[in-house]
Amino acid sequence: MRKIIFISFSLFLSQLGVAQYAAVKDSFMAVLKHNKAEDTNRVKTLLNLSYTIVYDRPDSSMNYADEAMELSEKLKWQKGIAGSFRQKGLVYYTLSDNVNSMDYYLKALKAGRTIHSEIFDASLYNNIANIYADLQDYNKALDYYSKYLSISRKLKSKIDEVRGLNNMGNVYFELNNEASGISFFNEALAISEEMGNKSMSASIYNNLGAIFLKRKNYTSALNNFEKSYELANESGNKNIKATALNGIAEIYLNQNKYSQAEDYSKRSLQISKEVNDLSWQVNALETLSEIYEKEKNYKNSLNTFKQALILKDSGLSNIKAQKITRMEMQYQFDKQQALNKATADKNRALAAAEINRQKVIRNASIGLGGLLLLIAVAGIVLYKRRKELLEKKRESEFNVLVTDTEMKALRAQMNPHFIFNSLNSINDYIDKHDSVKATLYTTKFAKLMRMILENSEQKEIPIAEDLKALELYMQLEALRMNNKFTYEIKVDENIDQDNTLIPPLILQPFVENSIWHGFAQKQGEGKILIYIHKDGNMISCIVEDNGNGKDESAYTKAGDNTGKKSLGMKITKARIDIINSLKKSNAAVTTSYLEEGTKIEVKLPEALLF
Amino acid sequence: MIKVLIIDDEQHCIDRLYKLLIPSQEKLIEITGSAQSVEEAIGAVTLLKPDLIFLDVQLGEKTGFDLLRALPAINFAIIFTTAFEKFAIQAIKFSAIDYLLKPIDEGDLNVALLKLNNEKAQKTISGKIDILLDNTQKNNFVPKKMIVPTISGFEFVDIANIVRCESDINYTTIFFRDTKKLVVAKTLKEFEELLTDHSFFRVHNSHLINLDFIKSYNKGKGGSIVLKDGTEIEVSQRRKDDFLKKLSEL
Numbered sequence: 001m002r003k004i005i006f007i008s009f010s011l012f013l014s015q016l017g018v019a020q021y022a023a024v025k026d027s028f029m030a031v032l033k034h035n036k037a038e039d040t041n042r043v044k045t046l047l048n049l050s051y052t053i054v055y056d057r058p059d060s061s062m063n064y065a066d067e068a069m070e071l072s073e074k075l076k077w078q079k080g081i082a083g084s085f086r087q088k089g090l091v092y093y094t095l096s097d098n099v100n101s102m103d104y105y106l107k108a109l110k111a112g113r114t115i116h117s118e119i120f121d122a123s124l125y126n127n128i129a130n131i132y133a134d135l136q137d138y139n140k141a142l143d144y145y146s147k148y149l150s151i152s153r154k155l156k157s158k159i160d161e162v163r164g165l166n167n168m169g170n171v172y173f174e175l176n177n178e179a180s181g182i183s184f185f186n187e188a189l190a191i192s193e194e195m196g197n198k199s200m201s202a203s204i205y206n207n208l209g210a211i212f213l214k215r216k217n218y219t220s221a222l223n224n225f226e227k228s229y230e231l232a233n234e235s236g237n238k239n240i241k242a243t244a245l246n247g248i249a250e251i252y253l254n255q256n257k258y259s260q261a262e263d264y265s266k267r268s269l270q271i272s273k274e275v276n277d278l279s280w281q282v283n284a285l286e287t288l289s290e291i292y293e294k295e296k297n298y299k300n301s302l303n304t305f306k307q308a309l310i311l312k313d314s315g316l317s318n319i320k321a322q323k324i325t326r327m328e329m330q331y332q333f334d335k336q337q338a339l340n341k342a343t344a345d346k347n348r349a350l351a352a353a354e355i356n357r358q359k360v361i362r363n364a365s366i367g368l369g370g371l372l373l374l375i376a377v378a379g380i381v382l383y384k385r386r387k388e389l390l391e392k393k394r395e396s397e398f399n400v401l402v403t404d405t406e407m408k409a410l411r412a413q414m415n416p417h418f419i420f421n422s423l424n425s426i427n428d429y430i431d432k433h434d435s436v437k438a439t440l441y442t443t444k445f446a447k448l449m450r451m452i453l454e455n456s457e458q459k460e461i462p463i464a465e466d467l468k469a470l471e472l473y474m475q476l477e478a479l480r481m482n483n484k485f486t487y488e489i490k491v492d493e494n495i496d497q498d499n500t501l502i503p504p505l506i507l508q509p510f511v512e513n514s515i516w517h518g519f520a521q522k523q524g525e526g527k528i529l530i531y532i533h534k535d536g537n538m539i540s541c542i543v544e545d546n547g548n549g550k551d552e553s554a555y556t557k558a559g560d561n562t563g564k565k566s567l568g569m570k571i572t573k574a575r576i577d578i579i580n581s582l583k584k585s586n587a588a589v590t591t592s593y594l595e596e597g598t599k600i601e602v603k604l605p606e607a608l609l610f
Numbered sequence: 611m612i613k614v615l616i617i618d619d620e621q622h623c624i625d626r627l628y629k630l631l632i633p634s635q636e637k638l639i640e641i642t643g644s645a646q647s648v649e650e651a652i653g654a655v656t657l658l659k660p661d662l663i664f665l666d667v668q669l670g671e672k673t674g675f676d677l678l679r680a681l682p683a684i685n686f687a688i689i690f691t692t693a694f695e696k697f698a699i700q701a702i703k704f705s706a707i708d709y710l711l712k713p714i715d716e717g718d719l720n721v722a723l724l725k726l727n728n729e730k731a732q733k734t735i736s737g738k739i740d741i742l743l744d745n746t747q748k749n750n751f752v753p754k755k756m757i758v759p760t761i762s763g764f765e766f767v768d769i770a771n772i773v774r775c776e777s778d779i780n781y782t783t784i785f786f787r788d789t790k791k792l793v794v795a796k797t798l799k800e801f802e803e804l805l806t807d808h809s810f811f812r813v814h815n816s817h818l819i820n821l822d823f824i825k826s827y828n829k830g831k832g833g834s835i836v837l838k839d840g841t842e843i844e845v846s847q848r849r850k851d852d853f854l855k856k857l858s859e860l
Contacts, residue, residue: 443715450694450711498799499815610815610846 025052043068043080050087054094062091082111086124098131105131122151122160129167138171145171159200162192166204178211185211202231202240209247218251225251242271242280249287253294261291282311403578419449421512425480441479448472452505460501460607463491463532463539470507474528477515485519485526492533500539501607503575509568510543510600518547518598538587538603546597572602579604612726615660616644617651617677618691619669623712627664627691630719639723648677655681662687662726664710667698675701675746684736689722697751703804705742706757706764734764741766753808758784758794765792769808773823773839775801777816787823789839811856813845821860 028049035042050064065087072080089104105128112120129144145168152160169184185208192200205228212221225247232240245268252261269284285308292301422445429438451469455461467489474487491497511528519526531542576587585605592599614631618624624644631639642658645651648669655663655677665674665688674690675698690702690709702709708722738757745753757764771787777798784792794801802812812818819835826836832847845853 439713439716443713446711446713447715608848610848 021052021056025049025056028052038071038074040075040077040080043071043075043077043083046071047080047083047087050091054087054091058091058095061094062088065091078111078114079117082108082115082120085111086120086127089124089127093127093131098134102128102131118151119155119157119160122148122155122157125151126160126163126167133167133171133174136174138175141171142168158191158195159197162188162195162197162200162204165191166200166207169204170207173207173211173214178215181211182208198231198235199237199240202228202235202237202244204228205231206240206244206247209244213247213250213254216254218255222248222251238271238275239277239280242268242275242277242284245271246280246283246287249284249291253287253291256294258291258295262288262295265291278311282308285311400582403582422448422476425476428480437479441476444472444476444479448476455504458504461504462498462609463495463500463502464497466502466504466506467491467497467530467532469505470511470530473508474511474515477512481515481519485515485528487528487530489530490532494534495532495539496608499609501609502539502541502604503579506572506575506602506604507541507543509572510602512568513600514543514545514547514598518545520548522547534606535603537606539606541602541604543600543602544594544597546594548597576602611640612638612661613642613658614639614662614664615642615651615654615658615686616664617646617654617669617674618644618664618666619646620666621646623666623691626712627714627719630714630716638727648672648680651677652680655686660686662689664689664691666690667692667695667702673698675743678739679743684739687726687735688739689726698746700804700807701742701746701751701753704745704753704756705738706759707738707742737764737766756804758792759796760792760794765794767792769805770822772805772810772820773837774820774841774843775805775810775818777818785839785841787839809860811849811853813843813849813853815846817843819843821856824857827857 028045031045032042032049035045046064046068050061050068053064054061065084068080068087069084072078072084085104085108089101089108092098092101092104095101105124109121109124109128112124125144125148129141129148132138132141132144145164149161149164149168152158152164165184165188169181169188172178172181172184185204189201189204189208192204205224209221209224209228212218212224215221225244229241229244229248232238232244245264249261249264249268252258252264265284265288269281269288272280272284285304289301289304289308292298292304295301426438426441426445429435429441448469451465451472455465455469471487471489478485478487507530511530514526514528527546529542529544531544533540533542573589576589579585579587583605587602587604590601590603592601616624616627618627624646628641628644631641642660643654645654646669651669654660663686665677667674667690669677678684678688688707690698690707691712691714692698692702692709693712699709708725710718710722734757741755741757744755745751753769756767756769758767759765767784773785773787775798776783776785778793780795780797782794782796782798782801784794786792798812798816798818802810802818805818806812809821810818811821813835819837823838824835825838827845828834828836828842830845832845832850834845835843837843
């Protein structure tokens with residue numbers, strides 16, 4: 001029978017005196033009565049009340065726990081649900097229904113996972129360990145107590161540490177490992193005394209007494225039992241008082257101090273009856289019977305033995321019940337194991353699914369990562385390509401700049417060429433004392449010069465403007481040559497003269513050649529035709545004259561003294577080459593000699609302003 | 611009779627103009643004198659009270675504009691004469707004052723004289739001069755205003771208020787910041803020539819826009835511009851590159 005005291009949560013209730021107990025119970029009930037609000041506070045109150053009255057009125061206690069459970073579920077309050085499971089487990093435990101108790105403790109443990117409260121878990125480990133201890137499954141009991149202990153230490157909860165140490169000591173006691181038991185008890189005692197928790201200290205002293213009694217170290221046993229009694233008395237814990245008194249009685253019995261033994265035994269029985277604890281009553285009665293036997297008071301001995309037997313009967317049924325419980329538990333555990341296996345399988349499947357899911361996620365992540373990488377790479381490639389393009393663009397811009405400059409230089413070269421030819425003409429008028437013509441010529445020349453200066457600033461100008469300059473040039477030349485030639489300018493109607501661009505003065509050198517060389521040796525009126533028309537996506541500009549075209553030497557020799565083609569022609573060729581390299585076009589100049597005269601065709605890529 | 615004063619720092623230019631004016635002199639024009647410096651000119655103007663001055667832009671170290679600034683009142687017509695002062699020609703064009711390029715062409719001179727006779731709005735001359743002097747302070751040409759010919763006469767226009775110009779064959783419609791419109795008897799090309807150097811750009815055959823009023827540019831073949839007044843203007847495909855280059859220079 002239980003000679004030692006396992007400390008569970010409920011033990012602390014015994015710290016309360018009867019009056020205190022009633023006051024606490026009443027205050028909780030008053031709260032429930034006055035505050036009907038269905039909130040978490042009500043759940044807490046219900047659980048506290050259930051906890052308070054668990055030994056006194058287990059049925060009501062269970063009702064309150066059920067109510068707390070219902071409300072918690074309604075509120076979807078996980079902490080309340082877990083707490084309610086634990087409380088129900090405790091109620092079943094006090095009712096010695098270990099199967100249901102274990103069931104609810106496990107449910108509480110499961111429900112508690114969502115609230116992540118280690119202290120909650122720890123309390124359950126302790127209670128579960130208590131059940132295993134009751135079922136004499138000491139290894140499992142030790143297992144759970146260890147868990148309980150380590151959490152208690154981690155959370156620095158001394159009260160839980162004491163409980164854990166004490167309960168582990170009890171297990172070692174049951175395992176006949178007294179040395180370890182004593183060591184655990186002493187450790188527990190040190191902390192308990194430091195805390196000044198008399199009730200707990202009383203329990204531990206009692207347990208120590210029991211160990212020393214078992215080892216027949218009566219002095220130490222007596223010391224511990226006396227200490228236990230003293231503290232139990234101070235804290236008003238009758239259960240411990242009864243156990244301690246019985247222990248002392250046993251010591252005296254073993255020491256053959258029968259009268260003293262009888263005295264303590266009777267006191268123990270009395271208190272055990274007061275707290276209505278059957279097993280301790282049996283303990284006391286058995287001790288008393290033994291004492292009577294030793295005292296050779298056989299009648300009393302038999303009497304007490306009979307009483308013990310009667311109580312034991314019910315107690316026996318208890319033991320039977322415990323055995324049945326164990327078997328039930330075993331069955332339940334086997335079932336649970338099967339269930340666990342199923343659950344584990346399910347969990348494995350879930351885990352596999354989870355792994356699969358994570359795989360998918362991982363794959364997706366890898367895919368996404370890959371995609372990002374790809375994008376990054378693509379970005380880099382695009383950036384690089386863009387950079388290259390920009391560089392190319394810059395390079396080509398630079399090339400354009402270079403050719404622009406070359407072009408400008410070429411255009412600028414036209415000017416001195418013109419100027420000298422014109423100055424020549426003016427000189428000619430002055431020689432002839434024709435001031436009116438000289439003035440006319442000069443002003444026209446000035447106008448042309450302005451135009452050329454302005455136009456040569458541009459890469460391309462509208463055909464209309466270039467033709468204006470060209471016409472002015474021809475007027476000047478006609479004036480100078482006393483109208484030895486006439487000119488005609490024809491532009492096809494499908495060419496928008498204001499919107500079609502040509503390089504400035506591109507035709508002028510050819511006109512100049514016609515005038516200076518074609519007509520130089522010519523008898524009769526010269527004629528120049530400028531004809532501009534579209535030829536596919538090219539603009540064809542024709543300069544046709546009726547001069548001495550066939551005599552090519554006339555063109556080359558008369559142009560300058562070097563016997564080469566005129567400077568203007570050379571410059572124009574160079575300009576067309578540059579245009580081709582810039583526009584990737586196939587602009588060209590072709591010369592054809594007519595029966596009378598020369599035909600120059602300048603083909604340029606069509607360029608529009610807008 | 612029109613009283614004419616010729617102001618030029620080179621005698622041969624005065625002589626040349628004198629010679630060209632002789633045929634007209636008998637009928638309408640009386641040449642009252644000439645001057646070769648700003649100081650001399652101030653005296654001549656005060657003394658002779660001419661109706662028309664041929665005014666050379668470059669007068670020694672000074673300019674014809676300096677002379678105009680020095681005079682208390684402008685109550686005569688002006689025809690500028692210049693050889694090749696580009697900024698001066700631009701400035702003169704902005705104030706719509708007539709000018710002749712040297713060496714002066716007889717035909718051009720006759721046209722200028724004819725215009726002078728026809729011009730009803732001689733009263734606007736002091737306004738024109740104001741704009742000219744305003745635009746050419748410290749001999750730098752920073753145009754703020756311009757004079758534009760309208761159907762009814764002349765209009766003074768604040769360049770900064772022009773959002774855009776739209777071609778309408780031989781006329782141009784100017785759109786202003788305050789949503790006002792003005793139809794001007796000038797081609798868009800003429801406006802382009804005047805304004806291109808002053809933050810204007812011809813993005814299209816029929817559109818000249820003030821770059822200061824661009825709100826956004828939408829990419830496209832040529833793309834299009836949305837101006838601050840909400841109008842969307844198409845950019846000619848061929849102008850796109852130059853336009854974007856111009857934008858990047860801003």
